Amino acid sequence: MNFDGEYRPRNRAIHPPAYFPDYKTSVTRSPRRPLIALQQSLSEITGPVFGHEMLHPLDNDLLANGRVDQDPIGERIIVHGRVLDENARPVPGALIEIWQANAGGRYRHVNDDYVAALDPNFIGCGRTLSDEEGWYRFRTIKPGPYPWRNRLNDWRPAHIHFSIFGHGFVTRLVTQLYFEGDPLLRHCPIYKSIPDPGARERLVARLDLDETIPLDTIAYRFDIVLRGRRQTPFENRIEGA
Numbered sequence: 001m002n003f004d005g006e007y008r009p010r011n012r013a014i015h016p017p018a019y020f021p022d023y024k025t026s027v028t029r030s031p032r033r034p035l036i037a038l039q040q041s042l043s044e045i046t047g048p049v050f051g052h053e054m055l056h057p058l059d060n061d062l063l064a065n066g067r068v069d070q071d072p073i074g075e076r077i078i079v080h081g082r083v084l085d086e087n088a089r090p091v092p093g094a095l096i097e098i099w100q101a102n103a104g105g106r107y108r109h110v111n112d113d114y115v116a117a118l119d120p121n122f123i124g125c126g127r128t129l130s131d132e133e134g135w136y137r138f139r140t141i142k143p144g145p146y147p148w149r150n151r152l153n154d155w156r157p158a159h160i161h162f163s164i165f166g167h168g169f170v171t172r173l174v175t176q177l178y179f180e181g182d183p184l185l186r187h188c189p190i191y192k193s194i195p196d197p198g199a200r201e202r203l204v205a206r207l208d209l210d211e212t213i214p215l216d217t218i219a220y221r222f223d224i225v226l227r228g229r230r231q232t233p234f235e236n237r238i239e240g241a
Contacts, residue, residue, distance in 0.1 A: 015199075016233065017195075023150065023189045059127045062125070062138065063140065066122050069121065071121065073102070073103050074103025075142040076217040078211055080208070080219065084224070086231070088225075089134075090135075092131060093130060094136075094164055094166065095129055095164070096163070096165075096224075098162055100125075101146060102124060103142065103144050106144075142179070144158060159176045159179075160177040174236045176235070177222045178203050178204045
């Protein structure tokens with residue numbers, strides 16, 4: 001990343017607070033004492049690192065990377081966008097990882113006991129690197145909503161988890177992508193824990209007809225801004241820290 005140009009300070013009002021009572025698990029997870037900042041050592045700054053040679057050609061294609069005997073079940077989608085810095089400049093070489101539920105709303109995870117069926121042709125995770133202009137691209141299935149044990153009848157909107165790494169694994173940010181027009185968004189306490197309505201909207205991927213493949217795949221665009229006034233809200237950057 002380049003550091004020349006105008007510096008735009010972080011907006012500390014857009015990130016979700018650590019304690020949000022409507023999101024029940026935040027009650028036990030949130031710290032009760034001031035956080036302690038630990039200085040990074042040389043080993044944390046210089047490594048471990050992620051190399052281009054460690055990527056498989058199918059890592060960003062979730063329709064193919066878990067395929068056994070047929071394509072996964074569900075609505076085929078493309079998710080693409082750019083990774084940008086606070087001055088809207090591209091961030092090349094960022095490692096972007098995603099994980100998600102299948103079309104029925106179930107994760108391939110031993111602790112997921114939702115009644116929806118598992119899809120043997122879908123593992124629900126992938127990764128890619130942003131190119132020289134900051135672009136990334138995934139092909140996948142639109143995930144389904146699912147119930148969760150928060151309040152009596154809470155449902156998570158369809159979403160995809162994003163993890164963005166810098167040059168070392170200690171430089172990691174985590175967020176979620178939601179989909180334009182989802183009626184469950186206005187009921188989701190995790191989404192509503194973000195205090196600023198404009199910041200919440202920056203987590204919503206927009207339909208992108210220019211990238212849609214006719215008779216094949218719908219496309220959504222989701223840009224990721226790492227910091228600054230227009231930054232993407234991140235789960236692990238508590239209260240803008």
